[in-house]
Amino acid sequence: MMKRVADAPIHLIERALRSRGLALDFGGARVCVRSPCRALAAKLKLLYAEFPFEEEARGFFDVTASLEPVRHWRSRNEEGIRFVVDGDRPFEDLPPDLDLPMLEWGLNWCISQRCNHRLVLHAGVVERAGSALVLPALPGSGKSTLTAALATRGWRLLSDEFGPIDPDDGSVIPMLRPVALKNESIAIIRRFAPDATLGPEFPGTHKGTVAHLAPDAHSVAGRHALARPAVVVFPKFEQGVEPRVEALPGAFSFTKLAGNSFNYSLLGPLGFASLKRLVQNAPCYRIAYGTLAQAIEMVEGLHRESTIVPRRVRQPFTERLGVSPAT
Amino acid sequence: MSSIRDTARFGDGTLVLNARSWETHFLNSEAARVLDLLRAAPGSETELLAELLSDEEASDEERRRYGRQLEEALASLEVLGLIEVDDEARR
Numbered sequence: 565m566m567k568r569v570a571d572a573p574i575h576l577i578e579r580a581l582r583s584r585g586l587a588l589d590f591g592g593a594r595v596c597v598r599s600p601c602r603a604l605a606a607k608l609k610l611l612y613a614e615f616p617f618e619e620e621a622r623g624f625f626d627v628t629a630s631l632e633p634v635r636h637w638r639s640r641n642e643e644g645i646r647f648v649v650d651g652d653r654p655f656e657d658l659p660p661d662l663d664l665p666m667l668e669w670g671l672n673w674c675i676s677q678r679c680n681h682r683l684v685l686h687a688g689v690v691e692r693a694g695s696a697l698v699l700p701a702l703p704g705s706g707k708s709t710l711t712a713a714l715a716t717r718g719w720r721l722l723s724d725e726f727g728p729i730d731p732d733d734g735s736v737i738p739m740l741r742p743v744a745l746k747n748e749s750i751a752i753i754r755r756f757a758p759d760a761t762l763g764p765e766f767p768g769t770h771k772g773t774v775a776h777l778a779p780d781a782h783s784v785a786g787r788h789a790l791a792r793p794a795v796v797v798f799p800k801f802e803q804g805v806e807p808r809v810e811a812l813p814g815a816f817s818f819t820k821l822a823g824n825s826f827n828y829s830l831l832g833p834l835g836f837a838s839l840k841r842l843v844q845n846a847p848c849y850r851i852a853y854g855t856l857a858q859a860i861e862m863v864e865g866l867h868r869e870s871t872i873v874p875r876r877v878r879q880p881f882t883e884r885l886g887v888s889p890a891t
Numbered sequence: 892m893s894s895i896r897d898t899a900r901f902g903d904g905t906l907v908l909n910a911r912s913w914e915t916h917f918l919n920s921e922a923a924r925v926l927d928l929l930r931a932a933p934g935s936e937t938e939l940l941a942e943l944l945s946d947e948e949a950s951d952e953e954r955r956r957y958g959r960q961l962e963e964a965l966a967s968l969e970v971l972g973l974i975e976v977d978d979e980a981r982r
Contacts, residue, residue, distance in 0.1 A: 814901025815917060822915060832913035833896050836906075840899040 570613035591738030591787030685727035695794035706801030716757035735790035
């Protein structure tokens with residue numbers, strides 16, 4: 565049986581980080597992380613607990629990146645950390661205590677830059693019974709909070725950030741990582757799922773306070789299982805709003821998803837064909853909600869409606885909410 | 892019409908991928924119909940207008956107005972590179 569990161573002694577994780585690197589398999593990509601920063605090992609052990617642990621990183625990696633301490637030339641005191649990939653430093657240095665957020669942001673950036681052999685949506689993705697619920701959204705819409713909440717309610721987490729679409733059959737490919745939560749969302753998820761594993765809080769980042777939800781064993785075990793997109797829902801959190809759901813017509817959905825994608829404009833025919841198939845096969849909705857409970861009820865209803873053929877006639881979920889059909 | 896690589900039709904409009912620019916264009920139902928007619932067989936403005944109004948009982952004024960709209964639509968499609976004017980046929 566393969567050892568999990570959670571089962572690996574901390575000194576072995578530190579050694580892997582210092583030597584050949586710590587291999588992490590997200591499903592849709594494999595990355596190798598190196599770092600002499602000792603504090604990083606414990607954080608990775610917590611957030612990647614259910615991922616397999618390889619004592620020696622071997623094989624092909626989509627990304628090989630390192631997190632390096634930055635020292636002033638006249639002092640040996642560590643002054644910051646730096647994300648380095650292929651010898652390049654794409655970001656400003658950050659204080660050492662922001663090691664994990666910097667690594668996660670850096671890996672996000674690498675994936676968004678390199679995964680150009682398939683259309684990649686900026687979306688949270690969860691799955692039940694082989695059918696994916698795709699949640700594309702702009703930052704601040706509540707996408708990650710909703711994705712995290714669903715992941716703690718038995719849904720398999722595929723990603724909270726990336727929805728890569730397989731060009732061959734239109735399935736969503738997992739890009740399984742810890743879910744990045746910001747500010748109020750951290751307390752909301754702690755209350756909503758007290759048993760879920762959340763990492764340390766990092767205050768003072770350019771996004772405010774961030775913390776990460778660790779993927780559960782079920783999601784990690786299924787990280788190579790693709791899922792058919794059953795329904796696309798654009799979520800929007802609005803304080804105090806009455807919940808509403810709106811079916812979106814196809815061409816409008818297509819253009820909205822194209823704008824949401826990381827790389828639609830780069831891919832030409834491949835991107836067009838991928839989106840065409842997605843919109844033709846998965847109904848698209850827009851929801852507005854004021855509480856997490858409302859959002860969960862709406863997306864679970866929409867997903868259920870799109871995946872289950874009822875044995876008896878019942879009033880459709882969208883009809884109960886007064887949604888007019890897509891034109 | 893070789894500049895059209897792919898199309899996606901939906902109830903609220905048609906999306907067209909331009910093979911040369913890799914840009915995606917949104918067409919309403921009228922513009923999409925014009926493009927369909929030209930893809931089926933190249934034709935003049937007069938022929939197109941006759942085809943588009945074949946099921947309508949349009950007055951002369953309506954025909955003139957529709958003709959102006961068609962002219963604008965064709966100019967837009969040409970600017971987008973989705974159609975080409977055959978100068979030889981025009982002469």
